[in-house]
Amino acid sequence: MLRITEIKLPLDHPAAALRAAIVKRLGVADHELISYSVARRAVDARQPAIAFIYTMDAEVGDEAAILQRLKDERRISRVPDMSYRFVTRAPAGSVRRPVVIGTGPCGLFAGLLLAQMGFRPIVFDRGKSVRERTQDTWGLWRKSVLDPESNVQFGEGGAGTFFDGKRALAGN
Ligand SMILES: Cc1cc2nc3c(=O)[nH]c(=O)nc-3n(C[C@H](O)[C@H](O)[C@H](O)COP(=O)(O)OP(=O)(O)OC[C@H]3O[C@@H](n4cnc5c(N)ncnc54)[C@H](O)[C@@H]3O)c2cc1C
CATH class of the missing domain: 3.30.70.2700 (Alpha-Beta Plaits)
Known part of the structure; x- marks a missing residue:
């Protein structure tokens, strides 16, 4: 090509x-x-x-x-070869599991790549599930009630859950 x-x-x-x-x-x-x-x-x-x-x-x-x-x-x-190559593979029989903190776009992507490399990542998030934090977030935006543990910043999906679809992430 x-x-x-x-x-x-x-x-x-x-x-x-x-x-x-x-x-x-x-x-x-x-x-x-x-x-x-x-x-x-x-x-x-x-x-x-x-x-x-x-x-x-x-x-x-x-x-x-x-x-x-x-x-x-x-x-x-x-055409330059832009295909992604995994930087490593999980050692055969490895029982150690990498930990990812945060399920924002970066954490989810890190977890995905680790899984594709054969690791079994454990992904943590300090916030609530999407359904719960959607209620909490609307509570902030509509009623000015802030839950410091569950809001647009903290929870499943990270801040990415509430972005409006513009494409800035590609450049982050
Ligand atoms: C209102 C709003 C609108 C936006 N709109 C757009 C847009 O239109 N287009 C766009 O491209 N970008 C948008 N952004 C920016 C985009 O959402 C962020 O750039 C992106 O979410 C960053 O991803 P991240 O994974 O680095 O961090 P985050 O999405 O912030 O995820 C971090 C995660 O880590 C978790 N966490 C934090 N501390 C801990 C802890 N101690 N233990 C466990 N978990 C923890 C949090 O709960 C969170 O889930 C918007 C952001 C906001 C707030």
Whole structure:
């Protein structure tokens, strides 16, 4: 799979323009492009013409030949291997269990990864279950009654339980 960066297209470009741009950049015939997908799309909002800037991943027949032919073209490379690799595996027969404190997004994810690595994590949280803390949290937000042990901060799911779905977590 090849990665092609900095493909600039107008905001109202037809869908077919992506394929055409890849074919042109790679210098291949249309039928040689087996498949493609958008890896990233950004907006260049500078005037005079606001445009999309794409990073595309493309599957073609003979990648090695294309890379060799375009070896001086810095905007074409192999798609980096971003697959996750576990840092370790649980030793066979291990009876020791890692402990995770907190069932917020980080604690739940840590527990998941540990389990996938073959450990048997124990995950603790000091707060209440989601159903109970939802009542407590509404109590704070609607009636200004704070339960210091069960609120938007403390309990199953952590603060993530009450976030409104925006995507800031991806950058945390
Ligand atoms: C009102 C609100 C709205 C938000 N909205 C968004 C949003 O829209 N988008 C977004 O991306 N982010 C949002 N956030 C931020 C997001 O929720 C946090 O970044 C995220 O929850 C942090 O995850 P965490 O696992 O590090 O910690 P937390 O979610 O805080 O989880 C920590 C957990 O540890 C537990 N804990 C703490 N001390 C102990 C202890 N001594 N023993 C046992 N357990 C303990 C707590 O009970 C809690 O469950 C929001 C946060 C709040 C408060």
